[in-house]
Amino acid sequence: MYQYDQYDQTMIDQRVTQYRDQTRRFLAGELTADQFRPLRLMNGLYIQIHAPMLRVAIPYGLMSSKQVRKIADISRRYDKGYVHFTTRQNFQLNWPALETVPDILAELASVQMHAIQSSGNCIRNTTSDQLAGVNASEIEDPRPWCEIIRQWSTFHPEFAYLPRKFKIAVIGNHDDRAATKLHDIGLHLVKNHEGEIGFEVLVGGGLGRTPIIGQQIRPFLEKKDLLSYLEAILRVYNRLGRRDNKYKARIKITVREHGIDHIRELVEAEWVQIREQLKLDEKEIDRVKQCFTEPDYDLAAVSDKSFDQMQVEDATFSRWVKQNTVDHKITGYKVAYISLKSPQSPPGDVSAEQLDIIADLADEFSLGEVRSTHDQNLVLTDVKQGDLYALWLHLEADNLATANINTLTDMICCPGLDFCSLANATSIPLAKEINERFDDLDYLYDLGDIKIKMSGCMNGCAHQSVGHIGILGVDKKGEEWYQFTLGGSSEADASLGLRLGRAIPKDQVVNTVATLLDVFKECRQDDEAFLATVRRVGIDPFKERVYADN
Amino acid sequence: MQIIKDRQIVEDNWLHLDDEAELVVGDVTVSITRWQAEHETLVKHNGGLGLRLSGSDPLEEIIPDLASFSLIVLIFPVFVDGRCYSFARLLRDRYGYEGEIRAQGDILYDQLFYMTQCGINSFEMANIGNITEVMSAFDDFSESYQATVLKPEPLYRRR
Numbered sequence: 001m002y003q004y005d006q007y008d009q010t011m012i013d014q015r016v017t018q019y020r021d022q023t024r025r026f027l028a029g030e031l032t033a034d035q036f037r038p039l040r041l042m043n044g045l046y047i048q049i050h051a052p053m054l055r056v057a058i059p060y061g062l063m064s065s066k067q068v069r070k071i072a073d074i075s076r077r078y079d080k081g082y083v084h085f086t087t088r089q090n091f092q093l094n095w096p097a098l099e100t101v102p103d104i105l106a107e108l109a110s111v112q113m114h115a116i117q118s119s120g121n122c123i124r125n126t127t128s129d130q131l132a133g134v135n136a137s138e139i140e141d142p143r144p145w146c147e148i149i150r151q152w153s154t155f156h157p158e159f160a161y162l163p164r165k166f167k168i169a170v171i172g173n174h175d176d177r178a179a180t181k182l183h184d185i186g187l188h189l190v191k192n193h194e195g196e197i198g199f200e201v202l203v204g205g206g207l208g209r210t211p212i213i214g215q216q217i218r219p220f221l222e223k224k225d226l227l228s229y230l231e232a233i234l235r236v237y238n239r240l241g242r243r244d245n246k247y248k249a250r251i252k253i254t255v256r257e258h259g260i261d262h263i264r265e266l267v268e269a270e271w272v273q274i275r276e277q278l279k280l281d282e283k284e285i286d287r288v289k290q291c292f293t294e295p296d297y298d299l300a301a302v303s304d305k306s307f308d309q310m311q312v313e314d315a316t317f318s319r320w321v322k323q324n325t326v327d328h329k330i331t332g333y334k335v336a337y338i339s340l341k342s343p344q345s346p347p348g349d350v351s352a353e354q355l356d357i358i359a360d361l362a363d364e365f366s367l368g369e370v371r372s373t374h375d376q377n378l379v380l381t382d383v384k385q386g387d388l389y390a391l392w393l394h395l396e397a398d399n400l401a402t403a404n405i406n407t408l409t410d411m412i413c414c415p416g417l418d419f420c421s422l423a424n425a426t427s428i429p430l431a432k433e434i435n436e437r438f439d440d441l442d443y444l445y446d447l448g449d450i451k452i453k454m455s456g457c458m459n460g461c462a463h464q465s466v467g468h469i470g471i472l473g474v475d476k477k478g479e480e481w482y483q484f485t486l487g488g489s490s491e492a493d494a495s496l497g498l499r500l501g502r503a504i505p506k507d508q509v510v511n512t513v514a515t516l517l518d519v520f521k522e523c524r525q526d527d528e529a530f531l532a533t534v535r536r537v538g539i540d541p542f543k544e545r546v547y548a549d550n
Numbered sequence: 551m552q553i554i555k556d557r558q559i560v561e562d563n564w565l566h567l568d569d570e571a572e573l574v575v576g577d578v579t580v581s582i583t584r585w586q587a588e589h590e591t592l593v594k595h596n597g598g599l600g601l602r603l604s605g606s607d608p609l610e611e612i613i614p615d616l617a618s619f620s621l622i623v624l625i626f627p628v629f630v631d632g633r634c635y636s637f638a639r640l641l642r643d644r645y646g647y648e649g650e651i652r653a654q655g656d657i658l659y660d661q662l663f664y665m666t667q668c669g670i671n672s673f674e675m676a677n678i679g680n681i682t683e684v685m686s687a688f689d690d691f692s693e694s695y696q697a698t699v700l701k702p703e704p705l706y707r708r709r
Contacts, residue, residue: 007693007705018690021683022660030680038630039660121630151695151705157664158639158696161632238636239605273644277697284706 001062001369002147002291004112011155012109015116019043020102027099042122042160044115045101048421054093054101055118056108060128060146060170061089061372065359068370070111072355078104083355085340085348087179087412087463088167089127089372090118094419116154121162123153123234127169129177130373133292134381136329140189140197142172144288145226148280152227159234163241164249166234167206178374179490181205181214182466184251185233192220199226203233203263204255205494209458211465212252213494215260217267223285225271228278232271236263295367295382302332304386317392319441320403325388334385336366338378338395339402339410343435346428347413348376357398365391374490375451376412377405407444408452408517409435412463416456416473417480423456425473425480425506430454433510447517450530453488466490468531469516470497471509480506486516486542487534498539501547512546519545554662555650555672557688559681562674564600564621579623582607585615593618602654605633609640616647624670626655635668642669642699659687669699 004012019039026036040046044055056071063071071091075083078100079093086092096104108114117125126149133141149168153159159166169178170187180186186202199221205214221229233251240258242248255263311318324337338358341347350358358378362370365387366380373379383391395401404410411434414420416427431454438444453467457474464470470485482504485497504512520530523537534542553562564577569584573591579600585592592599600621601612622641624634634653641647652672653665662673666688678684697704 005709007709011691011693011695014691018660025683035629035658039658121632154695155664155691156696157667157694157698158635159632160664161630161635161661163632235636239633243605243631243633277643278704281707284709287706287709 001064001143002059002288008151009109009112012112012114012116015043015114015155016102016105016109019105023099023102038120038161040098040101041120042116043101043105044118045096045098046119048094048419050419051095052098052101053419054096054104054115055086055090056093056113056115057118057125058089058091058113058372059150060126060132060143061130062143063370063372064111065362065368065370067111067113068355068359068362070107070113072352072359074104074107075355076352081352082345082349083352084346084415085350085372085376085378087374087376087461088125089130089374090125091372092415094415119165120160121164122160122166123156123162124165124167126150126153127167127178127183127374129171129173129175130371130379131177131326131335131381132172133294134328134333134335135173135175136327137175138173138329139191140172141292142170142187142189143292144285145187145189145199145223146170147288147291148226148285149230152230156234159238162234162238163243163254164246164251166237166251168230174492176490176492176494179463179466179494181492181494182207182211182463182490183214185230186214187226190220196222198222201229201233204252204260206250206252207460207463207465208250209247209460210250210252211460211496212256213496214252215255217260217264224280224282225275227280228275229267229271231274231278232267235270236266240266297330297333297382298384299330299332301330301384301386304332304384307385307388310389314389316396316403317389319445320392320396320401321388323403323407323445324401324405325383328382332385334383334388336380336383336388336391337373337405338380338400339404340377340400341404341410341435342399342402343409343432343439344399346415347411347431350378354398354400357394358400361391361394375410377410403441404444406449406451407441408438408447408450408513409444410451411435412451412453412467414455414461420456420461422459423473424458424475425456425482427454427456427462427471427473430471430482430506430509434513437510437514447520448527448529451489452513463490464488465496466494467497468534469513474503476503482506482509482512484512484516484546486539487531489531500539501543504546515546516542551674552678553652553672553674554678554684555652557685559678564598566602566623577621579621582612585612589615600650603634603637605631605637609637613645616641616645619649621650621652622647623652623654623674626653626657629656629658629661635664638665638668638670639699659684660690662687663690667694667696667698667700 188200201218202214417423454471455462466488484500488497577598604625
């Protein structure tokens with residue numbers, strides 16, 4: 001992975017010093033709450049219902065075992081001994097004290113981490129595919145490009161006060177595991193007719209109150225032009241984006257109001273002017289790529305037959321392998337998902353003790369690296385098949401082997417009314433209820449891939465509008481109600497879910513999920529996936545049954 | 551009043567004229583509306599001439615006139631309005647403006663570093679406050695990744 005040199009480290013250290021002084025000025029009354037607000041936000045610090053919340057950036061989801069141990073250590077010393085992973089591959093501390101945040105940032109800086117770009121109206125942490133570099137269908141590894149974007153966007157002096165937050169995601173293959181079509185900019189590494197690799201550029205995607213799927217602004221961008229093109233988009237947006245209404249300030253609205261063709265004209269005109277000036281040198285591309293070279297894989301790993309044997313001998317292991325591992329580009333290796341969706345804890349939460357164990361397992365079995373995913377799970381990407389059983393035994397012992405990846409209970413869920421000051425309704429307790437109700441793994445496997453996404457308010461942090469089943473908490477005269485949508489997707493076939501009908505009271509939410517599943521099973525053809533069935537039969541059969549029951 | 555110019559506290563005598571105010575001898579700034587309406591009179595003005603721009607003004611329309619101004623004032627009505635950062639960079643990088651570019655309005659210390667990188671070289675704040683602190687804010691960071699007005703080569707070319 002990328003290693004800081006003295007330039008990177010100096011900037012991060014100076015940021016800690018700067019923020020320490022800002023915090024001191026705020027606590028001394030020299031900065032008002034309003035003046036301090038954007039400064040703390042640019043360092044990841046929100047003020048929530050119970051306490052501040054600190055969101056820490058994990059650039060494109062990649063962590064070393066050393067960083068994971070540091071995260072565990074920080075959560076123990078400065079928080080309540082657990083952290084929460086987010087849909088943008090970052091993690092959050094839910095209970096830090098405001099005055100200790102400079103110390104937390106200093107601890108993070110000691111392992112090349114920071115909370116820059118994790119909030120505020122700036123270019124946020126760039127996200128990517130958790131299978132970058134290890135999946136066979138990849139056109140090119142997106143990670144070096146994510147790092148190049150990270151550096152360009154960090155402390156960009158022109159774009160620190162944008163109309164609204166700005167999110168970029170990069171992928172290197174057709175399967176979209178990073179929801180790129182729902183980002184302000186989505187970058188896809190593609191091959192053109194001449195066989196050259198470059199970027200397809202999408203712009204104007206986003207979720208929240210007004211979900212919109214991103215549109216193509218350029219079918220093919222040469223790699224050396226990446227930063228100039230991004231800078232052109234950002235400059236056009238910084239000047240044109242609305243500043244009169246924060247709900248209309250994202251670039252998705254700018255694109256909708258002006259039309260993609262007009263935006264493209266403006267961007268291309270700006271780009272022509274800065275293209276030469278910001279051209280990426282081969283030397284720099286190589287320097288960054290050197291940090292992501294392929295490790296020395298053991299090609300003999302495939303000859304270990306104990307893996308097949310253990311699957312025969314241990315049905316629970318076999319089930320976990322089937323559900324929680326995927327193929328690696330090197331035969332003999334597997335990618336192992338660590339589910340953070342156990343019924344015992346809120347989706348995306350992991351304890352300090354578990355983090356320490358995961359760090360040890362990464363060192364022992366997966367080249368010392370851990371990745372976070374858009375779905376709020378963790379991944380060990382480079383496990384020899386012969387090591388999987390030993391790995392699984394450890395995970396199983398520490399409640400990290402829930403074999404539910406991509407099933408109904410692998411839900412994306414926001415913190416909701418339990419933590420968030422914006423929320424109208426709870427989400428974590430409902431996730432728990434759903435988890436408890438549908439705890440029969442065989443039933444879940446039979447249903448196949450289903451993505452439930454549940455947000456406690458229309459800001460949509462859990463991306464409910466692109467859930468196969470989306471659940472949105474709304475407030476009705478002080479009571480929590482839930483609006484269902486069906487048929488959304490954040491992947492390559494991205495679509496927005498259709499509204500099922502009127503909102504449903506809290507005590508009927510889990511029953512409604514059960515009804516939806518019943519209708520699915522009746523309408524399903526062969527092994528059809530839930531999303532495919534919904535797309536084929538439409539939402540009417542679901543609607544009729546749900547509202548007949550209610 | 552006192553302003554910060556090129557990292558020094560200096561006395562400033564520019565007068566920011568309202569659109570209706572009578573034109574007086576001496577250094578004055580005008581809005582883009584007034585400049586466009588009274589262009590002929592203003593070029594003959596006895597004294598320095600400056601232009602005030604806010605983020606919604608059509609920057610490109612006044613580019614041919616840049617030589618008429620020894621000062622351009624960029625207005626930051628609220629500190630979160632970042633449009634004029636782009637104006638500053640365009641004025642310096644693209645249009646080669648070498649006169650004074652001044653930020654006026656709601657400016658936090660912590661913005662001085664970014665503003666300077668974008669090419670703003672003077673700052674007119676309602677209250678400068680603690681001079682030691684404000685001056686140290688220019689040195690919050692010793693490096694930046696981006697090509698900026700101060701360091702035209704991005705860090706990746708200097709590494």
